[in-house]
Amino acid sequence: PVPYPISLIGAEGDVDRALQTARESGLVGVEDVLPSIHDLESVGAVRDAVAAALSDYQGQILTLREQIVEDIAAAEDIAAAAAAHEAGIQVSQGARCGVCRRGLWSRACYAFACGHACHGDCLVRLVTPELPAALQGAVAELCARIRTMEADADELEERGGEVAPRDAARLGELRDKLAGRVAADCPICGYLAISMVDKPLVDDAKAREW
Incomplete structure (x- = not known):
């Protein structure tokens, strides 16, 4: 079925209302509405909405990029910890148990x-x-x-x-x-x-x- 915001354009030619409905629904975005707009005047009406959508996507990309950097750093920490765990550990001959304090x-x-x-x-x-x-x-x-x-x-x-x-x-x-x-x-x-x-x-x- 055709999403309701897009059907508004086809039935009424109401681009502004279609965009508002799309934003409120959270189910479709500006990119879903654009293909249904055919005249230049209507395209100009969605300029601000397109700019806002692009800005929002840019923010999402930056957030994902930061998350990727954090995940890579965490993976490196885990790898370093694993390498340290596998490396040889020197324990003195007179070492005592950390729990019972005996030899x-x-x-x-x-x-x-x-x-x-x-x-x-x-x-x-x-x-x-x-x-x-x-x-x-x-x-x-x-x-x-x-x-x-x-x-x-x-x-x-x-x-x-x-x-x-x-x-x-x-x-x-x-x-x-x-x-x-x-x-x-x-x-x-x-x-x-x-x-x-x-x-x-x-x-x-x-x-x-x-």
């Missing part, structure tokens, strides 16, 4: 580009309660599967055997998946720490025990 090298640990590091189990205990319920269950399942596979691997090695490459690769995949759930950001100075700023240091149950 870092006593068990499996995570190190972050910011310089903080913590035991894997300490990280899981700290981060898991802050995750959505569905992810909490996924983390618990991953930890259980990793513990089982690690125990089986240790037992096999104690008997002088070797872990099959396929099993080693699967264990690595599970560890990577767990890292994606709990170690995507530093819990000491990242978003998690910021979200926990307003939380009490001692929960109500422990406070009542004291």
Whole structure:
């Protein structure tokens, strides 16, 4: 069907009314009305409307250009952060866990580009309660599967055997998946720490025990 503002031109020759109706409807623009204008006098009547439309389009283009620049900058920041995450991180021999403050090298640990590091189990205990319920269950399942596979691997090695490459690769995949759930950001100075700023240091149950 022909849009109503355009039908006004055909039926009544009322260009001004057609433009006003087009603006109010928000469904068609000046560019939709122009093809229906055939005489020079009517074209002159829409000069201001065309100029305003062009100015509006220019503003939209500038806004999109600014958004593109911001998106490119954000993409570059993400790429830089990913590169920093993948780069080697030096951790001193006497480093301590940022959560329990005990020696870092006593068990499996995570190190972050910011310089903080913590035991894997300490990280899981700290981060898991802050995750959505569905992810909490996924983390618990991953930890259980990793513990089982690690125990089986240790037992096999104690008997002088070797872990099959396929099993080693699967264990690595599970560890990577767990890292994606709990170690995507530093819990000491990242978003998690910021979200926990307003939380009490001692929960109500422990406070009542004291």
